[in-house]
Each structure stands twice: as C-alpha cells, then as structure tokens.
Amino acid sequence: MAQGSNQAITYEELYDDPYAINKLFVHLQPLYAELFKTNVNAGFGAAINYYHENKFNLHAHYRQAYFKSFDFARDVALKNQEIENRPDNFNFFEAGGTYHIKDLEADTETKLVLYSKTYQKGNRWAAKVPEHTVVPSKVRKIIGGRLGGWSYNTSADLNRIMKDQGVGLVDQDSVAMPGGVYVNGNMSVFGGFLGGSMSWIKNMAIKPDKGYGVLSDDQILTAYFDIVLAPAISIDDIEYKDPDADFRRRVFSADPVNTNMFGFRAGLEGKYNRELGWSYGLETGIRPGIKGRGFYAAFKVSFPVYSTNLNYEREAFGK
Numbered sequence: 001m002a003q004g005s006n007q008a009i010t011y012e013e014l015y016d017d018p019y020a021i022n023k024l025f026v027h028l029q030p031l032y033a034e035l036f037k038t039n040v041n042a043g044f045g046a047a048i049n050y051y052h053e054n055k056f057n058l059h060a061h062y063r064q065a066y067f068k069s070f071d072f073a074r075d076v077a078l079k080n081q082e083i084e085n086r087p088d089n090f091n092f093f094e095a096g097g098t099y100h101i102k103d104l105e106a107d108t109e110t111k112l113v114l115y116s117k118t119y120q121k122g123n124r125w126a127a128k129v130p131e132h133t134v135v136p137s138k139v140r141k142i143i144g145g146r147l148g149g150w151s152y153n154t155s156a157d158l159n160r161i162m163k164d165q166g167v168g169l170v171d172q173d174s175v176a177m178p179g180g181v182y183v184n185g186n187m188s189v190f191g192g193f194l195g196g197s198m199s200w201i202k203n204m205a206i207k208p209d210k211g212y213g214v215l216s217d218d219q220i221l222t223a224y225f226d227i228v229l230a231p232a233i234s235i236d237d238i239e240y241k242d243p244d245a246d247f248r249r250r251v252f253s254a255d256p257v258n259t260n261m262f263g264f265r266a267g268l269e270g271k272y273n274r275e276l277g278w279s280y281g282l283e284t285g286i287r288p289g290i291k292g293r294g295f296y297a298a299f300k301v302s303f304p305v306y307s308t309n310l311n312y313e314r315e316a317f318g319k
Contacts, residue, residue, distance in 0.1 A: 049271075198223050
C-alpha cells in the first residue's frame with residue numbers, strides 16, 4: 001500500500017503560461033553564509049528583481065554580517081586590538097541587469113508530487129512514499145547577457161597574509177613594523193562583472209479529479225557565470241602608537257600587500273512566482289581582493305519573497 005496504486009489520474013489544467021509571471025520580486029534574506037578565504041562571515045540581506053517583458057531583467061542585492069561573532073576577521077581583530085584602526089564590518093552590494101539575447105517557449109514535461117490535505121491526519125504523510133505524476137507543460141527559456149557593478153568591504157588578518165606573501169610593512173620613516181604586533185587591515189573593493197546566464201521558467205497548475213489539491217510548478221531557475229573585474233582595491237594605512245617610542249604615532253602603508261583584480265564566479269538561483277514565497281541561491285568562485293585569498297562559496301535563503309505584476313488598473317463600466 002505504501003508504494004501507491006499506480007492508477008492513472010485525470011486532471012483539469014488551470015493555467016500554463018510561463019510568460020505570465022510577476023514582474024517585481026522583493027526578497028528579505030534572514031540568512032546568508034559565506035566561506036570566504038579572506039573573511040568567513042554570515043548575516044542577513046535584502047534583494048530585488050524586476051522583469052521587463054521579454055526584453056531584460058534587473059537585480060540588486062545587499063548583505064552584511066550579523067555582528068562581530070559572525071564576522072570572523074573582525075572578531076579576531078577586536079579580541080587582539082593593538083593598532084588604532086577599528087575593523088570594518090563585512091558588507092556587500094551588487095546591482096546589474098540581464099539582456100534577453102534569446103527568449104523562447106518550448107514544450108516539456110513537469111513532474112508533480114501528488115498531495116492531499118487528508119495526508120495531514122496522523123502520520124499518513126510521514127509514513128507514505130510520495131506518488132507523483134508527469135504532465136505535459138510549457139517552459140520559458142532565456143539565454144541572457146549579464147552586466148553590472150558590485151562592491152564590498154571587509155577586515156582582513158594582514159599578519160597571516162603578509163607571512164604567506166613574504167612581505168612586510170614600513171612606516172613613514174621606512175622603519176619596519178615591530179614583530180609580534182597583530183595587524184588587521186580594512187579593505188574596500190569596487191568592480192564590475194560581465195557574463196551569461198540561462199533561465200528556465202515554469203508557471204503552471206493542474207487540479208486532479210481524485211481528491212488531490214491543486215498541484216503547481218512555478219519556479220524560476222537561473223544558472224549564471226561571470227568574469228569579475230575590480231579596478232579599485234584599497235587597503236587602509238595602518239596606524240600604530242609604538243609603546244617603545246613613547247607611543248609615537250606611526251603610519252604604515254599597506255601597499256606591499258599584493259592584490260588581484262581579476263576573478264570569476266558561477267551560481268544558481270531559484271525563486272517562486274507567488275505573491276508570498278521563498279528563494280535560494282548558491283555561488284562560488286574567485287573574488288578580486290587580496291592575492292591568494294579570493295576563493296569563496298556562499299549560500300543564501302530568502303523568506304519571505306513578495307512579488308507582484310505591478311498591474312493595479314481596474315476596468316470601469318458606466319451604469
């Protein structure tokens with residue numbers, strides 16, 4: 001009985017139109033986590049997407065670490081504070097657009113899990129092997145060209161970085177930084193990206209005749225790959241009051257630290273064409289910044305995601 005009856009079902013198609021999606025999506029992101037070689041961090045954010053017919057779509061995204069315990073480099077710096085610089089909180093901003101090079105509709109099949117509200121009684125759903133059905137449907141495919149800009153700032157453990165790179169800091173008098181001093185630097189990076197994407201959009205629903213609820217598939221799935229460039233990378237000078245020189249203020253330029261302006265990334269994003277839903281995202285690559293410290297892998301989840309088609313017009317008829 002747990003394996004299902006394999007009986008055929010009949011259904012009514014309620015809608016199947018992948019072009020009739022909502023235009024505006026507003027994401028609240030209670031959680032993101034980032035394994036970044038420069039600074040492991042986790043926090044919250046917000047995002048927005050806008051789809052303009054079959055021509056282009058725009059996006060913007062901002063995120064920042066919760067507080068110091070979720071901002072690894074900053075937390076370590078505050079616990080070992082010896083220099084005058086205050087470590088920055090990690091934050092990231094991005095805005096860009098995708099031009100629809102090719103936007104077409106094709107026939108496909110959709111796999112839907114058969115579910116009924118009666119399964120909520122007792123442990124029926126937990127003890128059941130979910131049955132599914134496959135129905136013909138339409139899918140919208142978008143091949144896009146991506147372009148945009150981004151920036152981030154973060155603190156970084158310069159002691160470990162300088163050791164790996166084999167470099168050192170000197171002050172305004174060309175005197176080296178005293179050994180044993182913990183040095184954490186703030187870095188700001190500004191750049192852009194150029195790449196491509198492939199999106200698959202389904203927007204369909206059916207109503208089976210045998211007591212099942214409405215079954216739907218309205219996911220917008222996007223895979224992308226970008227070349228990332230950062231022509232502006234700056235690391236703040238290090239200010240240090242030397243106790244061995246009557247606490248004289250010494251300023252150390254961070255110019256000897258090697259940086260890298262080129263990178264790449266690949267990602268996957270999914271969201272749902274509903275008035276209130278959720279979305280997810282995965283991304284990995286090499287981020288421009290400190291040389292040898294660019295690898296990262298990030299995960300984010302948005303809930304809720306509010307969406308609308310921005311159509312507030314109502315017809316009016318004379319009496």
